[in-house]
Amino acid sequence: MNLVETLRDFMLTPAPSGYESEMAYKLADRLKPLCDDVQIDHVGNVIGKIAGTGSGLPTAMVFAHIDQLGFIVRRVEADGYLQVDRLGGIPEKVLPALKLSVRSEDGTWHTGVFGPKAHHATPAEEKYKVDLVTSLFIDIGAKNAQEVHELGIYPGCPVIYQPQFELLRNHKVTGTSVDNRGACAALVAVAENLHANRPACDVYVVGTVWEEFNLRGAMMAARTVKPDLAIMLDVTLASDTHDLASRFEDALGAGPCVQLYSFHGRGTLNGTLPHQPLFGLCKRTAQEEQIPLQRFAALGIITDAAYLQLEGEGVAVLEMGFPARYTHTPVEVCDLRDLESLSNLVAGMMRRIDGEFQLNRY
Numbered sequence: 001m002n003l004v005e006t007l008r009d010f011m012l013t014p015a016p017s018g019y020e021s022e023m024a025y026k027l028a029d030r031l032k033p034l035c036d037d038v039q040i041d042h043v044g045n046v047i048g049k050i051a052g053t054g055s056g057l058p059t060a061m062v063f064a065h066i067d068q069l070g071f072i073v074r075r076v077e078a079d080g081y082l083q084v085d086r087l088g089g090i091p092e093k094v095l096p097a098l099k100l101s102v103r104s105e106d107g108t109w110h111t112g113v114f115g116p117k118a119h120h121a122t123p124a125e126e127k128y129k130v131d132l133v134t135s136l137f138i139d140i141g142a143k144n145a146q147e148v149h150e151l152g153i154y155p156g157c158p159v160i161y162q163p164q165f166e167l168l169r170n171h172k173v174t175g176t177s178v179d180n181r182g183a184c185a186a187l188v189a190v191a192e193n194l195h196a197n198r199p200a201c202d203v204y205v206v207g208t209v210w211e212e213f214n215l216r217g218a219m220m221a222a223r224t225v226k227p228d229l230a231i232m233l234d235v236t237l238a239s240d241t242h243d244l245a246s247r248f249e250d251a252l253g254a255g256p257c258v259q260l261y262s263f264h265g266r267g268t269l270n271g272t273l274p275h276q277p278l279f280g281l282c283k284r285t286a287q288e289e290q291i292p293l294q295r296f297a298a299l300g301i302i303t304d305a306a307y308l309q310l311e312g313e314g315v316a317v318l319e320m321g322f323p324a325r326y327t328h329t330p331v332e333v334c335d336l337r338d339l340e341s342l343s344n345l346v347a348g349m350m351r352r353i354d355g356e357f358q359l360n361r362y
């Protein structure tokens, strides 16, 4: 399976936070022929080990979250409509009229829609206002609550945007969960690269759970792996759209990104500053392998690297990734070439970790 087929397969696999099993097993199956050992831990993190050829070197972890955002059913109405709360950072502006997939307790998926008020009956003052997710109703076509319950749908069941994948022009892809299946596809490519050309240090390739929920699934993976250093792979906000053109500098198709500042800034006092020797390794590798490197820094973003770095005696962390447009909507867009160059850059970095690598920050 090549990168685009892997990405299609991953983007069409439903995996809301807490319900990542199908995606976890799929990733584990892809990693098994490439790794010396693959396990799935108690919370669902997929942990593959590629043993290095050297000894006494730092242990490295390259990780990408495998979950996606969505909703949780809060109430089944007597007439069969569903009410939900958000699971992760949902943009409420895009919700009305979306197609959805609702997961029953037995794991089957059912199509539904966020039904907006009929346009002909919408007064002018309602036309330009955003409806809160808590005011929307999901229609699965059921007659009543009993029919919903017979399908196994109750409060607590997750809901996602109906998975979709389409190719656009010029190596671009649009659909659901580009965040973060793009990075999951790149992670498989990193494993393929390192399997073919082994690094000196042990490298763990890890798919993590719960990122969109509470950012903390990666912590449990770190307790198994005990990494000295970690590279996180996720989206950055592409700045090549009219609405963000003057905000950042990164563009689709212009190469992988290194994220040099992330801070949530909305109540969560956490974020990530780059480990300087890892940033140096990233720059040197990009230069030597002639891979263009884009820099990204943003307030308002946080990833699971922020929590992973607090594990053990402290983990040296660098956030890397690829630019994506329209993040957290069902029409996210990325460029396949950025995923490929990201995997080459990260694999090149892993192969450059030797006895000379300075792990301490100062």
Ligand SMILES: [Zn+2]
Residues within 6 Å of the ligand: 065, 179, 180, 211, 234, 235
């Ligand atoms: Zn993400």
